[in-house]
Amino acid sequence: MLASQRIFxxxxxxxxxxxxLNLVRRxxxxxxxxxxxxxxxxxxxxxxxxxxxxxxxxxxxxAGLPTTTLFICSIIFLMLVAVQISIKISHLTDQVKNLAQxxxxxxxxxxxxxxxxxxxxxxxxxxxx
Amino acid sequence: MNSTNNTRSLVLVPAYNEAARIGSxxxxxxxxxxxxxxxxxxxGSKDATSSVARTSGAIxxxxxxxxxxxxxxxxxxxxxxxxxxxxxxxxxxxxxHDPSCIPALLAPVVKGEVDVAIGSRFLxxxxxxxxxxxxxxxxxxxxxxxxxxxFVTDTTSGYQAxxxxxxRFFSTDIFPVDYxxxxxxxxxxRAGFRMTEVPVRMFENSEGKSMHGGFKPIYYMFKMxxxxxxxxxxxxxxxx
Numbered sequence: 001m002l003a004s005q006r007i008f009x010x011x012x013x014x015x016x017x018x019x020x021l022n023l024v025r026r027x028x029x030x031x032x033x034x035x036x037x038x039x040x041x042x043x044x045x046x047x048x049x050x051x052x053x054x055x056x057x058x059x060x061x062x063a064g065l066p067t068t069t070l071f072i073c074s075i076i077f078l079m080l081v082a083v084q085i086s087i088k089i090s091h092l093t094d095q096v097k098n099l100a101q102x103x104x105x106x107x108x109x110x111x112x113x114x115x116x117x118x119x120x121x122x123x124x125x126x127x128x129x
Numbered sequence: 130m131n132s133t134n135n136t137r138s139l140v141l142v143p144a145y146n147e148a149a150r151i152g153s154x155x156x157x158x159x160x161x162x163x164x165x166x167x168x169x170x171x172x173g174s175k176d177a178t179s180s181v182a183r184t185s186g187a188i189x190x191x192x193x194x195x196x197x198x199x200x201x202x203x204x205x206x207x208x209x210x211x212x213x214x215x216x217x218x219x220x221x222x223x224x225x226h227d228p229s230c231i232p233a234l235l236a237p238v239v240k241g242e243v244d245v246a247i248g249s250r251f252l253x254x255x256x257x258x259x260x261x262x263x264x265x266x267x268x269x270x271x272x273x274x275x276x277x278x279x280f281v282t283d284t285t286s287g288y289q290a291x292x293x294x295x296x297r298f299f300s301t302d303i304f305p306v307d308y309x310x311x312x313x314x315x316x317x318x319r320a321g322f323r324m325t326e327v328p329v330r331m332f333e334n335s336e337g338k339s340m341h342g343g344f345k346p347i348y349y350m351f352k353m354x355x356x357x358x359x360x361x362x363x364x365x366x367x368x369x
Contacts, residue, residue, distance in 0.1 A: 094302060097196060097200050097306065100192055100193050100194065100196060100200075101192075101200065101203065101204045101207055103193060104170075104190045104191060104192050104193065104204055105190060105204065105207060105208055105211065107190075107191070108188070108189070108190045108191075108208075
């Protein structure tokens with residue numbers, strides 16, 4: 001790995017780590033979403049510093065160059081972030097749905113109560129078949 | 130479950146921008162089953178669906194924004210559960226489902242013979258869906274048969290009746306709010322609910338509107354196949 005490549009990689013790792021920490025400090029990013037960013041930038045930093053580990057990992061996964069390994073790690077990281085966000089969005093969608101339904105049911109109940117119909121119910125005759 | 134005098138039934142009609150037809154649909158239901166309350170879920174309509182339905186004598190619940198057919202009917206299930214209804218019949222707001230079939234659809238559920246009755250357009254005297262849709266229906270009919278051993282002719286029917294146990298079951302997050310069709314039938318079967326089909330009459334949508342327009346059929350096929358596949362990875366028990 002060329003010195004310029006190592007310097008650039010270290011700079012990126014430090015920048016991402018510091019930027020993520022700053023976002024958490026300013027409460028712009030929740031701790032739960034910062035874990036992947038911090039862990040990945042730390043891992044990349046270690047792999048760049050301990051170059052022999054990066055070479056060993058490159059050999060292990062059968063990649064041609066150590067820089068390719070770093071690139072693959074970045075792709076995996078982005079995929080993990082995307083999956084984490086998709087899971088969270090699915091959860092939030094369910095929560096919004098349940099809240100909106102509850103809101104609609106409560107509003108109907110309130111309207112019925114204020115109209116003097118009891119507990120949001122319209123009294124009905126028993127139906128038989 | 131087999132009493133007939135003190136049963137409390139609710140007719141559920143999910144509606145989105147159906148101001149032109151919801152009035153006649155509600156009046157049609159009230160004409161057939163006069164004592165039965167009609168609940169219209171106004172799914173964030175931009176027209177006068179809510180006021181027309183209320184004027185026609187329906188109870189109206191309005192969603193703050195549009196959330197889709199599945200969410201709308203689930204709101205109805207939650208209402209039915211909260212207000213202790215024993216039976217629920219659901220039909221579409223576009224006038225496709227003939228309300229005169231409500232008594233026949235509800236009868237096997239009220240008698241306690243089954244938990245769910247599905248209205249089938251193929252057993253009754255109904256319109257013939259377009260070719261592409263018939264092909265999709267045939268595929269899911271085959272899948273439902275392979276999985277449940279039951280031959281359900283109309284797996285996409287929204288004209289259904291069911292009892293309180295199913296209402297409770299569907300009021301949870303188990304209910305597939307994103308196009309609840311064949312996957313819902315398989316979920317019901319795996320949970321141990323008894324189903325039957327009842328011949329009903331369905332008319333063709335007079336405006337040619339469909340919730341399966343544009344690219345939706347492609348998504349529908351993908352979603353349904355995925356949903357059915359993951360159903361097998363889930364716990365069979367009713368109270369998950």
